[in-house]
Structures are given as structure tokens and as C-alpha cells.
Amino acid sequence: MANLSPSILLGKGTGDWADAYVKAAELVAQLTLEEKNNLTYGIATTENGCSGNIPAIPRVGFTGMCLQDAGQGVRFTDFVNSYPSGIHVGARATLKREINSWNKTLAHDRAWHMGGEFRKKGVQVALGPVVGPLGRVVTGGRNWEGPSNDPYLGGVMGAESVRGLQDQGVISSVKHFIANEQELYRNPTLDAENRTVQSISSNIDDKTMHELYLWPFQDALKAGAANIMCSYNRINNSYASQNSKTLNGILKTELGFEGFVVTDWDAQHAGVAAANAGLDMAMPDGQTFWGNNFTEAFKNGSVSEARLDDMATRIIASWYKLGQDESSYPKPGVGMPYNLSEPHDIVNALTADARPVLFEGAVEGHVLVKNVNKSLPLRSPKLLSVFGYDAKAPDAYMPNGQNILGNAWAIGFEPAISHFSDLSFAAAVIDAPYYSQVAFNGTLSVGGGSGASAGPYLSAPLDALQQRAYEDGTVLMWDTSDVPGATGLMEASDACLVFINAFATEASDRAGAYDDYSDGLINQVATTCANTIVVIHNAGTRLVDQFADHPNVTAIIFAHLPGQDSGRALVSLLYGDENFSGKLPYSVAKNESDYENFFHVGATTPYGLFPQDDFDEGVLTDYRYFDAKNITLRYEFGFGLSYTSFEFSGLEVSSVEDGIAAYPSGAIEQGGAIDLWDIVATVNATVQNTGDRTGAEVAQIYIGIPNGPVKQLRGFDKVKIPAGKSVQVSFPLTRRDLSSWDVVAQKWQLQSGSYDVFVGSSSRNLPLRSTLSIVADER
Template identity: 70%
Template structure:
């Protein structure tokens, strides 16, 4: 059956006021998504505390049994924080529950002092280093804990990056679900090993910022949040995939998203929460709203929502106890909500008397006198530095322009080179133009006013023009103890080796005499992105003009881009004087130090692109622009994900589009060769069509069993020690030409070899069978590729199942 868009919109209207789904308690979890409809799945599963949750659930059940109805209810929604926490659950002092502090963000503790600013998500993705991802997460977790935070609001795997101009793509690690999932799993383990819960977000389909929340347009019309309309197969093979990794790693919390999913609000979507998350993935933790993403009371509770933030009194609160007393919501649902929350508290050891007081290091106002809690650990300094180093990606290096060879005079150009002159870069302060304050509101008003047309955005809005860009903007940002800007670090290097650095950081460089005199001209530009607004485009005229102006005279022009997402370079990349290009991403507090060490060869580049860089905007097709609300659905914006799983390199492969730089690409100061591909079926592996195991965290347990093993030998054929990211791609019959299914980063000395091995699971080889509602392992031949990027795959073989 096909539901018309008109019926879907009507259903969305009803859902938005909490009038659908609550009365239908039929479990139809086997039903699938199709555009515009999200089938009801009721009742909400009651968690049993399986696996390593058993002990925590036993304690939680005993705890909840002692609670009054009001105390249970008070666990499920936040109250207005009186400290610097983003959200607060109040204490239950008579039972020794001190309460909970929820706090941003994905690259360090936000809205406080004496914490570190780690490399952002996109930078971690560009490192392709799972060990580093864990170490970074563990160091962040320790800082969250010292500040009295119970739930760190990250990591991000949604948005996945379907939209190349997505404002929050930088918070995630990659638009490939395998890479994103692997890094999310390591991040969950790292933070939670420190005793802090992760909040894996935003679940699910949150792929654009425009219309992310309901609002009012310029004519005072109510406009709903965007509906991401995703079919069942695409949901499983793309957008749900990295969430499954995070659940498998044990995340205690999932944050539901602002958008609607097939015309049902994600935080009240029973198919998503009850069906996909709590039933299919066996999620044992609790679900919290994104801030102010709750739009119904009874309906949201029945659909599987467990906690509302930051203040749930408008829909739940004291009056919501009536819903349990009159039977609208069974008390067993409330018990499950409270038990899930308390079980997570026990599982992370947060009941310990030694756990810091909630929000103790989160002062409400940093400008007022407050107790200083220094959360930093000297042992994490190497992690901060290496994290900054490894996310830089060298993509062009003509005539061995890099590393620099004892230059006497360096000329530095571009607005991105110096430190910001006015504010410590905490993200929002980098906004220059109309969005310095109230940026989301301003953007939404502009967007709604032009909702039926393509907006001609000024190119200034694409850059952070008042200093170097080390972290993106919005709730994902934080401030470190210092910022090493590129220009500062270059001057320190000049002081050390007796060289000279001159600079011109104006938008229009005027010191033409420097171009010819310098041994090298370094041009620093950036690509800005923020929560609350999608990027206006993938390049800007101001920045391109700086590069072209310098390159017109300077024969050794080296470009560095601090980019919060894909950035086009074809306007100047083929200029014969542009000798090198580095995508420097968002390195955090050690930005300049790490970059200078790479420029001078004290460190060797090893990053790889976690996305593709096309030659033109048109190469991205519908992956470039966000969806607008157009008649006849202007007040219920729709975004049909009609491309299915074909985003980024999958789309380029399918449509035979040659990117400028492909997914997984990155250069080094050395070279590597690949040989000795070996492929084998794991002895005793069960290769039946469908998994048969019990559901545990992440899905049926045998989905994670190894089916095959692939190995290869990598040799350093150059003259310096370097690290290579060996990548495994598999062609699943009937699917994309190739999909990433493994990667390993190895450090190798000149002339030496290293063997890399990839474990291939049942899940890695399966496709989602919509009819069977299971992952299907097909019989047949699978193409196996191993190499240095998605289009440099010298080793090719086959695997027969």
C-alpha cells in the first residue's frame, strides 16, 4: 500500500499534538518504512538487563521499587539548571541519588574553564586511527567526570553527512557509515571507561539544519520541522549502521533528533524508538530528547522516550502523574523509564560516593568568582597533540614543496593564520556577520522567508574571517586553555631557527613584494559551519581570490584550509604555482603547533579524507542543497532520501563521476606498496542466509561473528618513517560497487613491511532484506579490494560464500 503525501501530512499534524499512536497498542514491528509513513510499534519494550547490564538492572529494579510515583516521574525530565550544566535531573536524597548533570559536547567539556579543546569529530575521522579515537575519548571522559558531568552529549553519527553543506557534519567523523561507526564505537568505550555515559546522537535522519525545529515564518505561519523520508533498506544500510556500532559498544544513552522521520517526530516515533532501537538493536539504556525536541506527552512516552530535556514540565512534569493514574500510560512504562535511567547510573559506577558532585565544575557564570576545578591531565597532552597531527590531510605536494627545507623567509597570507583578536574561539564567538548572537533564530527567519527559492547567500557567510578556525560552532564547540594559531607557531619556529616570517592577513592581500622574495608563501583560509544553519556553499570567492592573488606571483604557494566539511578547490588547484594543499580540518587547541611540525617535517602526514572532494558542486547533485518547503507542503517540509545508499563515493562510483580527491585519499612524505593479498573463510563460520542468534546490544549476536579474514602486506618504499591507512572495500552483490568494510593504520620504517589483517563479520557482508526484516548473507561471489583509498586499490580478489 502507498500512503499519499496528503495523508502523511495529516498524520503528522495529529502526531504533533499527540493524538496518534497512543491508542494503538498492536505490535507491528515487522512493518517497514516507506516514504512519508512511519508505522506504529507498540508497546514500548521493557528492558530486561541482558548481558553485562544484569547487575545494574538488578540494583535499579530494587531502587525503583522504593520510589514514589512522583519520584519516578521526576527522573524522566529535566529542571532548569542553576549551574553550567546543559541539563539537570534533580536528586532523590533519601535514597542517595545525587542527581545527574548532562553536558555538551563532542570535543571537550563546554561552558567551563580549565578543560582541553580536543580535535573535532571530522578531524578524528580524518585520522583513521581507532586507538587514537579511544585515547581521545577516554581523556575527554576523565575531564567530564572531574567537572561533575554524568552524561557527555556525544559522540555524533547523525548527521551522517548526506548533505555536503550540512551545518553539523563537522561534529561527526565521516559520511561513510562503517568509518563513522568504528570511530563511534571507540569513542563510546573511551568515554564510558572513564565512568561517564555517552549520548550517541542524533537519532536519526538529522541531515540538515534548515527546518530542524518547528517555527513561525515571516507571515506568522506555523512551519513544522523537516521530515526525513527514508526507506527501510537505506535506513539499515546507511543511517542506522553507525548507531548499531555505538549500541554494540554499550552506549548508555541515545539522543533522539529534532527532525521528523517519515512524518513522525523522531522523539515520539514508535517505529524508530520502540522498533529499531529498543527491539531490533536490543538497546538497554535510555533515550533523551535533544533540547526542546519533545512535542507531545503521552504519545512520546508510549513511543519509547525516556527522558525530556532541558525542562519537561510543559508536557510531563507534575501534571503527567495523572496519565499514569488514569491509565493513559501504564505504570509499567514509567517503571521501565526510571529503571533504564537508574540502571545506566549504576552501570557506569556513578553511585559511588567518590563520584564528583553533579555539576561541581560547571559554574553558572564564568565571569563571577567560582571554585576552580582543573580537569586537565598532563598525561593527555600527547593525545591532544597526536590527535591534532593525524587529522591533517595532505592532498597535493608538487616538486616536494613539503616538508619545508630550511626556509629563510616565509610569507604568510590569509585571515585564518592569526589568532582571533577579540575572543577565545569557543565556536559561537567565531561567527562574524548576522549570526554572532541569536544565530539560529536569524537563520531560520531568513530561511523561512525564502523557503521556496534558492537563496543567494553572501560568500562572507561561508568563512570565519576573524582568525584561525580550530573548532566548529554551536553546542559541539568548547574553549581550551589556549589556542596555538598557525601564525604564532610559525613565528616561534622562526625565532628558534633564525628565519624570518612576514604576514598579511587581510582579505585582500596587498604586500605583493613578498610574493617573489619568499621561499614559500603560506595561504590560510577556512570553511565555516555551525549548528542551526547549513553552509551556503562549498567555496567562497573571497578565499579563492586570496589564493589566486598570491599564486599569480609566488612560485611556491602552499594552501592550508581549516575546513568544517567538504571544500572545493578547483578554482585554483591546477595553478602551476600552487604546489601543496593541506585539508587541516578542526584540530583543537594544538592547531598551529601540530601544523608547523608537519610543514617542517618534524611529523609526517598520515591523515586520509573521510569524505570525497568533487570538482564541481554539480557532482554532488542532490547531496549539495538542503530541502526547502515548497507548495503544496510548504508548512510541512519534506526531504525524500531518494538516492538511497548512494551518497558520497558510492554515488560517484555509481554515476562514474571522477572526484578531485576521492574518499580515503591522503599523501605522506614517504610512499607505500601493497602485496600478498590473502582471503579466507573463517574455520567453522556459519554461513547460513540469516542470523539466528539472540538479540543483544547491537542486534542479533551472530551478526558480529567473523565470517572471513583478509590480509595484505604493506611496505614503506620511501625514505622516512610514516603511517599508512590500509583500507578494505567489499562489493556486496546487488549493492554499491564497493563499500568500506575495514581499515587499519600501521606505522612502518623505511624499507620495512607490516602485515595488516581485517576481520570481516556477517554484518559486513550482508544486505538488509526488507521482506524478511533481517540481515541477509547472500550466496555468491564478493569482490574484495585492498589499497590506499576508495579509488587506489591495487589488490583485488574474490570471496565465495
């Protein structure tokens, strides 16, 4: 698509943006060319520790903007909480389309409390939530920041996060737009001959773009997101920050985006081209391409002043829409000290009412995937033993996504061989790169990079277990050395807990989906201990086949990244004070080879200085791919056990009126055509708790759209059910839920035909099946 004329892309102030646009237009009309220009790029400052700053314009009452990381809490400051990560939010799956009386949506609550902390710290733009990457690359370094590998789950959780943040008056920056699926080649680099190697190009077709990667962004826009952040990668060989098809064409025209577009940090690669393609703000510093050069571009006509007015209006309108012009909104960066190590004024953003959300959020993101002979919950064990590097609190520093070297970016990490010189079962991997994905210095509560956060404390598993041992009169012993040698302790224990992790960080993809050292550690303990329980704090998909079938491995928990309440939450689950209800937001295969090409594209690219990644699989990622290839999984998408059991029955599928229009015809407001969200069918089912204790089940509905994947998630509902009782769940299906993207008409299409309907507890446990017939009018 050629660059669209900026004159037809002006934000229109439709829907609930109308008042903000009127105010913004009045303010922008008072600005000089230089003042409007200064709104479009960040400035360096030592006045605060914000990731990015837009200067104030005092004469018109604009107070400026502080932009700050991240999606798991306010980064690089004190007196804030470290919340469960994106992947933990996806695993807990507490979705309701509306907030109902039985359980408020934890995704919304988490974001609301987090937004309150951003606000108190003087942050106008919170750089989150993450809904891309979408987990296409199984070892992607940033997969943990987003909620799921599935666009539907990611979209709903992302939308709730947007609402929660913006209900506090904080602009949410939804990222990373778009098709940013690996960290390798994310930025231009120099090769051995000092030549520039460009960022990876995600080569993606129009149908895949809409049905997969754009889906969660569209949900976030519908929820009111006021900012979109561009990704680092190229898209079909055009950088995301200057790609007119994605910014002007899809985002601002097709989806009617009224807010402003910002670069990821240092992701701008052009001046005039970026402005005309739809970029509105460059961060953290726009002097290289904009600044004085930008002023000249407006004067000589390279960029129209109408485009500059639009950029400024979008920024100011977002500021007005979130009420940041009000005197009650804190001064930008007021709680973000430039240097935490020096004396500074404390702005305490901690509140007591956030504590239940932090705890419940941590609890519900744990996923129990194996529990042989009801090994869990623990029942007042006399002797409990703990093994593994992930059990204890970090040896130094608060947790902030650090690996063993305390390097928050974990680039080029190579541990000394002597550190494992006596580790016989790890000898084969001493020289392997797997150590870059293991945090040996203590329990992993959050991943690394700009998504990391540090809370006021950390409840490590070993600390929480010691407290419980004190309360119960249990003898708790531990050996967290590299080579645990307490064989007698293993034999005598009622249960042996082995803690491992899988570290991931921005700027570096994981070396693989498992590591031999950790798997060897588990097998060493299990060889002697008849009741070995494995806990994995994993920043992404983690394979378990080297120990999952060991007869002495009786339970496995994917604990994900729970934030500061990690240990407390885990212990409440281990002892049955709380019941497991989390579900996997990704599929776990048996072998890395089962993923075929879903690893990052390395230096084997045939294009030398222009790395290419062809998304040839289309929409067939994660469970769609495994379904299409009929691959047997270890644990499927949506899977998770409970201490009770459930049965499904009573499937009811409503009909769709014959002659329904095949294409939406409604007006475009932010989020797209407004009738895409019309409910066109409803599916009901009954879930019964057949066990002996109260528990929560996540009922899931999948739809097989004609000519599409076998099935796709199109709804889920988490219901808490007392033992022996039943609850009816209802899944309203929108036009968008049942549509596929028509590349010719460039619209979502309801096809005539039979749609398969599946309801159950995971993507491969769907006992209720029916069909939905649609006769569409394609005129």
C-alpha cells in the first residue's frame, strides 16, 4: 500500500473521544510550530528517572508527560509492587466479558491497582500491556511479558489491562505493534566486516495479520487504548515505525485509532518517511531524525503542517481524555527519582487494598499438570525436603529479572566451568548455551529487561515453607547446592520439592525450551525420593519430557512468574488452603523437534544484511499447528488440574438468523466497524463439580470456522462451584468471533456453512460438540 494522504488520516474524535478532540484542537491552535514539534519526541533529563519525557508547555497549561516501564509494575523506583507477569495473568484465566458478582476480573483489578501506582509516581503513559509477541517463536525472550500464545486470550486479557490502567487516568501503551516474535536481529547490528545488518523482517500475509497478530491489538483498541507502541522489527521489509500499511492503513484507517503512536525506544529509522507513514512520537530522543530537521521539513513541505497538527492533536487529546489536565494528577515524574542510590523524596504508592489482588493473582497463575495418587495437597508432612537453585531468595539485590551475574539483560552469559566441576549429570552441557536461560541466583519471580519490576519484598518458596513448617511442626530441611548429596534425606522425606526455573529476557531469545542441568537435578532427586514434586518458575514454554514420566515424579507445577507473593501463593496451594485453577496459556510439546521451525531465525538467512523471517505457517501456531499436524502433546493449551473434578453437559447452541449480512456495515470507531461486536449466536453449557471440595473450572469454547483451523478459542468462563453443585455457563459469540478475513473485500466475512462448536476444559478435552449453521447474504 502506498502512503495514504495525511489529510484523510486526521483523528476524527469519534465516540467517547469527541470532547477530548475539541479541547485538543483548541490547545494545539495556540501552539507555535516549535511547540508542536516539541510534543513529538522525547528529551533527555536528569530531573527524574522516567524512561521517556515530553516537555511541558506552561503557557497553555500542558504539564508534559512521563513515560515509564512496564507491564508488571512501575520500574526503576521504590515503594511500588511487583505484580504477577503477563504470562501469569494468562495462566490464571479469570475472564469474564463483564465484571460479575461472583469474581471480579483479576486482570482488570491487577491493572487498576498497578495504574494507581503509576499515577502516584507521576507517570502519564504506562508502557504496557504487552499483547505481542504472540509466542510464535517458542523460545522468544519476551513471551513472558504477554498473557498468551492465543490471540483471543491475549486480546481479552490485554483489553482488561487497558481498562484497568486507564480507569486510573493513566494512558496505556499497548505493545509491540506488530509481528515482533523474536529478539535476535531486533535492532540493526554490525557484522564482522563492520556492515550494518538490518532488523529482522517479519514477512506476513494479510489474512494472517488480521486473524492472528492484529486480533489482540484490536481488542485493546476497542477497550479504549490511547497509545500504541511500534515494534523494532521490519514488517514485509518496512520498519514498523515507518510502515504506512500497518500505521496509516490498518491502525488509523481500518481500526479508527484516535490516540497516538510511539516508537519503541530507539526504534526510529527515518524522519519524513516515519511522519508521513503515521508515527506520532519518537522515544526516548528524536533529535537524530526530527528535532531541528523536523522543523525544516514542515517549512519546506516535506511533511505537511496538517500532519504535524494531527500528531500534536492526537497526543494532547489522549492527555485530555484520561483527565491528565486536572490539577489532581501528579506532576510528571514526581515519584521517579533520577538516582535511587542517592537521597531522594519518597512517594509511597503502596496501598493495603492491593495486597489481596497481588496474592490472588499469584495463586491463580499456578498450573498443576501432574498429580499422581493425590500426592498434593500435602497433609502435615513430618519431614519435607527442598532442593534446587530456585527455592531461595536471591543472594544479592532485590529480584529484578536478573540472572546469576546480576545482569538484567542476560546477554552473553557464560558461567565458569569450575562452578559445576563436580556435577556429573551436567557434564554434557557445561559448554552449551542453556545456562543463559537459567537464573541460578535465586527464585525467579519476574523476567528480565524493561518488563522487569522490583517490589517491597519477595516471598521466596523456601521462606514460605519454613513459616509453614513452624506452624505445623514439620521438620523442613534443604540442600540447594549445585550437587545435592543428601541421599538419606531424600529417602526419609515424606516429600521432596525440587525448584527449577526457565529465565528469559528482552534482547536475547532463550537457547532452548529446556536445560539438561535442571532436568538432571530433578532425576537425581527422583532416583532416591519416592515422592518428588517439581515446581518450575518459567518465563515461557518449558519442556518436561526428560522427567515427566519418572515414576517417582508425582507432581509437576508450572508456577510461571508470580511476582512478590510467589512463595506465599505456592505454599497455600501445596497445602490445599487454595485450590489450583490455572490453565496453560500455551501448549507443551514432547520434544523441541515437534515445534519444527518455531525457533528464532538465526544467521543462516540467505539475505545477509537483511534477515528475513517468512511466516509461512499462516495462522497455524501453537495448538492450531499441533492440531493440523496431529501431534501428540505432553500438555495441551488450556490444560490444568484441580483438587476436585468437573463434568460438562447440556450443550445448547442458538441459531443464527438466515440472511445475515456477510460483511459488517457499521461506522468505523476506534476498534473497527462497530457491528463487528454484535452478538449473533449464544452457546450454553452446564459444568458440574463432581469432586469433594469447592473448585473453579475454566469452561472453554472453540469454534471451527469453515476453511480455517480445526478449532480456535472463542470464549471462556471461570466458574467457582461447590462440591456436587452445577453452574450454567454462557458464551456470547460476536460477528467477529465467527468471521474470517476476506483479503479481496478487505473486510471480516461471515461465511455460509456449518461451524463446529466444541466446549470443554482444554483444547483437547472437549466432550461437548455440536454445529452452528449460518446462511449469509453476501450482496
